[in-house]
Amino acid sequence: MNAIELQGIQVNMGRKPILKGIDLTIEQGDFMTFLGPSGCGKTTLLRTIAGLQKADGGTIVLNGKEVANGETAYHMDPAKRGLSLVFQSYALWPHMSVYENVAFGLQVRRQSKAEIREKVTAALTKVRIADLAERYPGELSGGQQQRVAIARAIVTEPEVLLLDEPLSNLDARLRVEMRAELKRLHRELGATIIYVTHDQQEALTLSTRIAVFFEGEIVQLDRPQTLYQRPATLQVADFFGNGGMDTNHLPAELIAADGGRIYLSSPVCSFPLEGITLTETMPVILTIKPEHIQLHRSYAPQSVPCVVEAVFPAGAETLVKLMTDGSELSARVLGDAEYSCGETVYITLNPEHMNLYNRDSGILLDRVRPSVPAREMIRA
Amino acid sequence: MNAIELQGIQVNMGRKPILKGIDLTIEQGDFMTFLGPSGCGKTTLLRTIAGLQKADGGTIVLNGKEVANGETAYHMDPAKRGLSLVFQSYALWPHMSVYENVAFGLQVRRQSKAEIREKVTAALTKVRIADLAERYPGELSGGQQQRVAIARAIVTEPEVLLLDEPLSNLDARLRVEMRAELKRLHRELGATIIYVTHDQQEALTLSTRIAVFFEGEIVQLDRPQTLYQRPATLQVADFFGNGGMDTNHLPAELIAADGGRIYLSSPVCSFPLEGITLTETMPVILTIKPEHIQLHRSYAPQSVPCVVEAVFPAGAETLVKLMTDGSELSARVLGDAEYSCGETVYITLNPEHMNLYNRDSGILLDRVRPSVPAREMIRA
Amino acid sequence: GTEAAANGQNVQAVTTNETVDQLYTQAKQEGKVVVYSTSGRANDAAETFMKKYPGVKVEVSKVKSDEMMDKVTNEQDAGQFNPDVIITKEVSGAVGKEMVEQGRYLKYLPDDIAPKVDEPYRTKAPGYANYAEFRTIFYNTDYYKKTPVTNWWDLTTPEFKNKVYVADPLSSPAFMDLFTTMVIHSDDMAAAYKQKFGKDIQLNGTENAGYEFIRQLFANGLTVLKGSDDVLDAIGKTASGAVGIAVSGDVSKVEENGWDVKPIYDIQPKTSVADSGYLYIANKAPHQAAGKLFIRWMMGEQDGKGEGLAAFNEVGSWVPRSDVKTKNPVGFEQLNLWDYDADTLYMTSPKVRDFWIQQK
Amino acid sequence: MSSKSLQPISLKRNRSRLWNQVTGWLRNPVNLIGTIGLLFLAYTIIWPVIEILIATFVWKQQDMRITAAANPGHFTFYHWQRVLASEISPSLFYKPILHASAVAVTVSFISMVLGCGLAWLVTRTDLPFKKGITFLAVIPYLLPSWVIAQAWLTFFKNEKIGGTPGILQSLTHMSTPDWLAYGFVPIVASLSIHDSVYFFLLVGAALSSMNSQLEEAASMSGAGRARILRRIVFPLMLPAILSGFILTFTRAISSYGVPAILGTPVDFYMISTMLYSSMRARLTTEAHVLSLMLMLISMLMIYMNHRIVGRQRSFVTVTGKDSHKTLMPLGRLRRPMAAVTVVLMTLVSVVPLLILLVQTFMLREGVYTADNWTLHYWLGGSISGINSGEKGVLQNPIFLLALRNSLWIAAISSVIAAVVGLILGYVAARGKQTWIGRMVDQVSFFPYLIPGISLSAIYITMFAKPHFIVPALYGTVWLIILITVVKELPFTVKAGSASVMQIGGELEESAQISGASWWTRFRRILLPLNRKSLLSAFLLVFIGAMKETELIIMLVTPRTETLTTLTFEYVEKGYTQLTNVVLMIMIAIVILVYYLATKYGKADLTTGIGGQ
Ligand SMILES: Nc1ncnc2c1ncn2[C@@H]1O[C@H](COP(=O)(O)OP(=O)(O)OP(=O)(O)O)[C@@H](O)[C@H]1O
Ligand SMILES: Nc1ncnc2c1ncn2[C@@H]1O[C@H](COP(=O)(O)OP(=O)(O)OP(=O)(O)O)[C@@H](O)[C@H]1O
Numbered sequence A, B: 001m002n003a004i005e006l007q008g009i010q011v012n013m014g015r016k017p018i019l020k021g022i023d024l025t026i027e028q029g030d031f032m033t034f035l036g037p038s039g040c041g042k043t044t045l046l047r048t049i050a051g052l053q054k055a056d057g058g059t060i061v062l063n064g065k066e067v068a069n070g071e072t073a074y075h076m077d078p079a080k081r082g083l084s085l086v087f088q089s090y091a092l093w094p095h096m097s098v099y100e101n102v103a104f105g106l107q108v109r110r111q112s113k114a115e116i117r118e119k120v121t122a123a124l125t126k127v128r129i130a131d132l133a134e135r136y137p138g139e140l141s142g143g144q145q146q147r148v149a150i151a152r153a154i155v156t157e158p159e160v161l162l163l164d165e166p167l168s169n170l171d172a173r174l175r176v177e178m179r180a181e182l183k184r185l186h187r188e189l190g191a192t193i194i195y196v197t198h199d200q201q202e203a204l205t206l207s208t209r210i211a212v213f214f215e216g217e218i219v220q221l222d223r224p225q226t227l228y229q230r231p232a233t234l235q236v237a238d239f240f241g242n243g244g245m246d247t248n249h250l251p252a253e254l255i256a257a258d259g260g261r262i263y264l265s266s267p268v269c270s271f272p273l274e275g276i277t278l279t280e281t282m283p284v285i286l287t288i289k290p291e292h293i294q295l296h297r298s299y300a301p302q303s304v305p306c307v308v309e310a311v312f313p314a315g316a317e318t319l320v321k322l323m324t325d326g327s328e329l330s331a332r333v334l335g336d337a338e339y340s341c342g343e344t345v346y347i348t349l350n351p352e353h354m355n356l357y358n359r360d361s362g363i364l365l366d367r368v369r370p371s372v373p374a375r376e377m378i379r380a
Numbered sequence C: 001g002t003e004a005a006a007n008g009q010n011v012q013a014v015t016t017n018e019t020v021d022q023l024y025t026q027a028k029q030e031g032k033v034v035v036y037s038t039s040g041r042a043n044d045a046a047e048t049f050m051k052k053y054p055g056v057k058v059e060v061s062k063v064k065s066d067e068m069m070d071k072v073t074n075e076q077d078a079g080q081f082n083p084d085v086i087i088t089k090e091v092s093g094a095v096g097k098e099m100v101e102q103g104r105y106l107k108y109l110p111d112d113i114a115p116k117v118d119e120p121y122r123t124k125a126p127g128y129a130n131y132a133e134f135r136t137i138f139y140n141t142d143y144y145k146k147t148p149v150t151n152w153w154d155l156t157t158p159e160f161k162n163k164v165y166v167a168d169p170l171s172s173p174a175f176m177d178l179f180t181t182m183v184i185h186s187d188d189m190a191a192a193y194k195q196k197f198g199k200d201i202q203l204n205g206t207e208n209a210g211y212e213f214i215r216q217l218f219a220n221g222l223t224v225l226k227g228s229d230d231v232l233d234a235i236g237k238t239a240s241g242a243v244g245i246a247v248s249g250d251v252s253k254v255e256e257n258g259w260d261v262k263p264i265y266d267i268q269p270k271t272s273v274a275d276s277g278y279l280y281i282a283n284k285a286p287h288q289a290a291g292k293l294f295i296r297w298m299m300g301e302q303d304g305k306g307e308g309l310a311a312f313n314e315v316g317s318w319v320p321r322s323d324v325k326t327k328n329p330v331g332f333e334q335l336n337l338w339d340y341d342a343d344t345l346y347m348t349s350p351k352v353r354d355f356w357i358q359q360k
Numbered sequence D: 001m002s003s004k005s006l007q008p009i010s011l012k013r014n015r016s017r018l019w020n021q022v023t024g025w026l027r028n029p030v031n032l033i034g035t036i037g038l039l040f041l042a043y044t045i046i047w048p049v050i051e052i053l054i055a056t057f058v059w060k061q062q063d064m065r066i067t068a069a070a071n072p073g074h075f076t077f078y079h080w081q082r083v084l085a086s087e088i089s090p091s092l093f094y095k096p097i098l099h100a101s102a103v104a105v106t107v108s109f110i111s112m113v114l115g116c117g118l119a120w121l122v123t124r125t126d127l128p129f130k131k132g133i134t135f136l137a138v139i140p141y142l143l144p145s146w147v148i149a150q151a152w153l154t155f156f157k158n159e160k161i162g163g164t165p166g167i168l169q170s171l172t173h174m175s176t177p178d179w180l181a182y183g184f185v186p187i188v189a190s191l192s193i194h195d196s197v198y199f200f201l202l203v204g205a206a207l208s209s210m211n212s213q214l215e216e217a218a219s220m221s222g223a224g225r226a227r228i229l230r231r232i233v234f235p236l237m238l239p240a241i242l243s244g245f246i247l248t249f250t251r252a253i254s255s256y257g258v259p260a261i262l263g264t265p266v267d268f269y270m271i272s273t274m275l276y277s278s279m280r281a282r283l284t285t286e287a288h289v290l291s292l293m294l295m296l297i298s299m300l301m302i303y304m305n306h307r308i309v310g311r312q313r314s315f316v317t318v319t320g321k322d323s324h325k326t327l328m329p330l331g332r333l334r335r336p337m338a339a340v341t342v343v344l345m346t347l348v349s350v351v352p353l354l355i356l357l358v359q360t361f362m363l364r365e366g367v368y369t370a371d372n373w374t375l376h377y378w379l380g381g382s383i384s385g386i387n388s389g390e391k392g393v394l395q396n397p398i399f400l401l402a403l404r405n406s407l408w409i410a411a412i413s414s415v416i417a418a419v420v421g422l423i424l425g426y427v428a429a430r431g432k433q434t435w436i437g438r439m440v441d442q443v444s445f446f447p448y449l450i451p452g453i454s455l456s457a458i459y460i461t462m463f464a465k466p467h468f469i470v471p472a473l474y475g476t477v478w479l480i481i482l483i484t485v486v487k488e489l490p491f492t493v494k495a496g497s498a499s500v501m502q503i504g505g506e507l508e509e510s511a512q513i514s515g516a517s518w519w520t521r522f523r524r525i526l527l528p529l530n531r532k533s534l535l536s537a538f539l540l541v542f543i544g545a546m547k548e549t550e551l552i553i554m555l556v557t558p559r560t561e562t563l564t565t566l567t568f569e570y571v572e573k574g575y576t577q578l579t580n581v582v583l584m585i586m587i588a589i590v591i592l593v594y595y596l597a598t599k600y601g602k603a604d605l606t607t608g609i610g611g612q
């Protein structure tokens, strides 16, 4: 059954359209992540699903039941939708202790004192703040407050859990632990989770599906691997560089050769393609991730020589900026790379990891693949 | 000249010691990052430097002038210290528009209307929200609010800039842009920056120095590379796994052989060491980062066979869990790794990237190095 | 403190022999006269005064009599001498005791007018009063063709059960004064009781006939209302068998307010006790001559024909001058009133008030 | 521990430590302003209270009247014993205080429900006609409370007090029961109608700036509307609600006009009746003991308030992360609710007002004939036979003077009282853990309970001559302004502190970091954030100052005559229409001020802090 079904959700604020027709189906047990630039409407959509924001258009169906309908202005009370939400700004109740904050939802459900105590303690332990139960939110650090917000949301073991950047203020270690906790919750309770994050790593490791937003619209909805490997538009590809490190863009062309064969022609490679027919040359953008560029110290078969422009060591890995034929490329290598500026290195690129986009529309040429027999790279 | 000098800073809150004697010297133009688990006192130290929190002990010297002294209970007004601070909780004024929020500090400094307009617009443009100037904080998304907070802090071009997790709610792309902006500010204005972050990537790429905190104490203060390569304690090493992925820990022993030579003995390698003298066997922990374990499909010289336990693809890289001789190891490889569970692979480890810690105290055996002639690895 | 005591020792006398012309000449130099008044009538007199004596401005402040005592006492103790003329009612003898005896308010009775003034205001009373009113019983003229009450004790009979209204003496000392006077003159009350019921009065645990009267009044269902107006509203708006104790001065408002009421001017043993509107010169009055001139004006000047008197010579109030014709059906002398015994009232009224409070 | 050679150094250090501690302490605005504030309060409030207190232990000349034992000038417990432990104390003190307490508690509860409920509807829901309702809510406070009591009588009066029967009785031909016409019930009703505006404005200001995510979070936890109100909104509004409670409680317990009209016919006496009576009977000391007892009761209330507010850690609802203000949808109830509210409020506020207004155009009250309509009471000259020839109000020579004085006094004192109240409220709120904050809070509350007459009598002595640096203010409007400010401090300080408690400390801190001095912070951050509470304070003080008589009647001199002293005169003489004309003029002024204040002060209760 579909846990959540959104159809044509439109939300305006102050006359400005914020969500411009969102269609989205989230299945029971999905771990759906919303990803998108700051201000694109992720929080707004979450709030709309929760019922805190009225939809001006479209319908929301929760577990087969319509809970909001923009056309008939029907709007079910958020309290009755049975969701949990971690607010981006936490929204802890300043007048209640941590314990009371977390216990509130259980008290509303009229559970027994003993049961509440047990559950609250368990939730607080999960977020590693069991010893702060008697403190007030004002006496906690930012990260501790955020954990209270998480505990408050998970303590009721909700079927649908909405999380708005719940780990943004936690240290790396805690983040990993919390992720594991969320995964466990997801698995053990079969909870449906909608997750908003800016951490792509998080999105990729946690989600079953990811929705990428731009300016109030879903641009791509896919499994994490697919999304990562084949971003639907250039915009998504750009946005979705790991840790913000840009995907390499190279201007290229699709050339229709005699016999209907199509060739890709770019500064760094050229090979035959299939899955497309063309009559004239088509300008495209070729993208490849820095980690898919392999560096060799000496000439390797089908490699292209480059000059090292700059080296950025970054702990576990190193980013190497290269220049070839007037195009700039970034390559990522694990560990400390011992390259020096001005040095010449040789790169090889795997056509499997390349994506081609229409240069005008920026849309992925989805079915275009290197021809099977011609998998080896050909120097332009 | 030292921009900021902290000596024995102690802060208690509600009778609990929060900072337990912080000594820290931050030089003019430093980009100092505070790193540490949530709740360890980073914000408190920042607030103490800014003067919002009174130090119960210790002294603070700003640009050669004592601004706080716990012993003589001297405390200079924060308004007079000339610092800027980005609050972890933003602390935007809800009754002022974005423009007014950012302009406030300039107005206090009695700058001319035209000048203010120019500077505010520039600052807003830097954080990419120039078009939201007339909005009120309540009408902004979380990330947009955070950017207002950043703009407000940088608009006055302060000499000392304190930033408390300023990018936590920004998407990866913006984060990169903002980092570049901060770097520029740091470089062009020669500003001294203290930066609190949970993003180790950020800490490593931005900082000139990093202070690692645990429970109100500085445990290590070092350049990023050093910190990354040689964490001073096991605790730091654990905390400082990239993206929270744990460093491998292996129980090992230092064995005193005949002739005073010392050997490391571990499940995966063993080699002679120098820089230490021993009379009896010393239990140690050997650490090595996942990215420093190299995987080979077939036996390579001095490699150790392992069984693949699990594979976690994570976008740009893949984490491979391995088992050898009863010890579990994680290895990180770039790109999609095509390993399957149960497969046997061979690993090699570079002794240069290993660290040895006293098993009892957890302290780095700092001067212990592999003997120069015996750089090659020896199978245990 | 001490200054007040000093004032008390040697009460200053005010010269009383100046002529109008002398006073006016001086008054014009003084320029104005400041009046503290409990009554709005001062304003009316002021208007005519300023027409008659141009160059002398009258400034009137309206204050309740008890507040006026505090105000003047505090002012004078602080060395501020603001008012020239004081127009005040008695507050259970306190004005006499605390103000006149202490020399804060000074008696002024011009020599040329004095002979025409009725007693007690000529010599016995602490000061001259320009008019006198009193509390008496009013009845509804639609309901009763003749006066239903002739004896105060009538009010305690079953005929008037739940049919007597009074303005709250707790908030209006002048009403309390009437009852205090009954206590003081308990012999009169006892006699009236005998006259009415033909037997000696039986005191049910009360001290004397005066207290007994109050007790029985309550026992008979006395209804206390806020003010005198409310009492007349209660009995006068519609035909009603109820009677009410109200101020005689309210007679002047009867027509305007559409009340069908009439006061009773002869009740046994005595109708009431006078409530006088005194005129004093304030101690160290900064515009003394103007003050005197204004008092003279309110007195009606030497011949009693001065326009300043008009405001005071109304139905329901009596001007105690033999040469002034009253607008009331009965003259002041014919009114059967108890003497206002300031000293005794002053000492007794708290006790009566206590008794009254305990009746609830 | 310290060796001898170290002593001089440590001594020096100790001295500088002490010095730094003192200067550091003073540099904290809470302490500095608190100290200045306390000095001000000490002179204007504590001193008078101490004088009153001392006076209760000394025999006075007048006491000879009550007991022969009196020994003027000497120490005695007699007055306390008389009030608290004599045969008269049940009637003089215990019964009235019981009545008064019962009335006060009930009034506070009812006002709380009415005021808070209305405030919530107007600020947190999508109720239509909010602005109109907000305006209507203020009107009952414009009318003097005795007018409401009178209106009550007009409606519910029965034959007990004679006169024309009440409207209800005329319509139903059934005798209205006494309990409905007089005593406890009508007193409570009148006072509640009149005073619930305190709750409305205080809580409304607090609610309108509350971050709605706090409610939303509770809603997400599955809590229904009632529970959200009870568990989230109510506790967070506690400072405002308790302030409202204390204010209405003390106002009710010390109210005089309403119980005098509605209580006396059934012998329902309240402590204020006794107090007033003691005053009038010149038993001043007795009155002082009574008012000190009232002060004691209120101090207990404030102490309890501290226990509640002090224990709870935080009431911060305005934080540095603001969120969009969302309104609770009333759903199907939306229109019916608005209709009911508007109708009810029109009944209690507009109808009495209109009746008064119509009366001013009627030559004789209650006569509805064409020739009875007149502008005489507004513009007419002297006609003998109508109000003894009293001229219309606008013709009264002192009208213009009185109007000017009134406006001047009300405007200046309300601005000063509101700002001083906010500043002292800031001290009370931010220093709620320190003695200085608590002192300011407690002391600033006394003026409500010092009988206006006693306070003004003492002020004459204090300000008749220059004292220290205080000039001789007596005889100028400045003394009237001062006393009005002081008398209204309890309200403005409470409003200020309740409001400041809501504001997160980091908002001030971030301004401090920006280099702003305390004054700049106050002006640019606190003042605008507290704008609504400030404007409420301003408005209520303005109205209060326009209505005030008791307090200033003794302080006015002919040159400082005000509109109220004019009314006072008319009331004394029973000139109903003229009284109403002045009342209408005052109300018109207040309405104009209200309009200007909400329009230009941007203090519309129905909107949030920033943006919409
Ligand atoms: N009023 C208080 N009373 C007691 N302890 C407090 C109080 N305020 C803060 N603390 C504690 O002080 C410690 C340090 O807080 P601080 O805000 O400096 O942490 P932080 O390092 O910034 O953490 P985070 O990364 O989560 O923001 C926390 O453990 C917190 O619980
Ligand atoms: N009251 C309002 N009036 C106009 N625009 C608004 C209002 N509230 C929010 N917005 C805009 O709506 C957009 C979406 O906001 P939302 O909070 O959903 O963003 P988000 O995707 O959660 O961003 P972030 O990652 O920064 O939290 C933002 O651009 C914001 O500026």
Ligand SMILES: [Mg+2]
Residues within 6 Å of the ligand: A042, A043, A044, A088, A164, B141, B142, B143
């Ligand atoms: Mg968001």
Ligand SMILES: [Mg+2]
Residues within 6 Å of the ligand: A141, A142, A143, B042, B043, B044, B088, B164
């Ligand atoms: Mg922090």
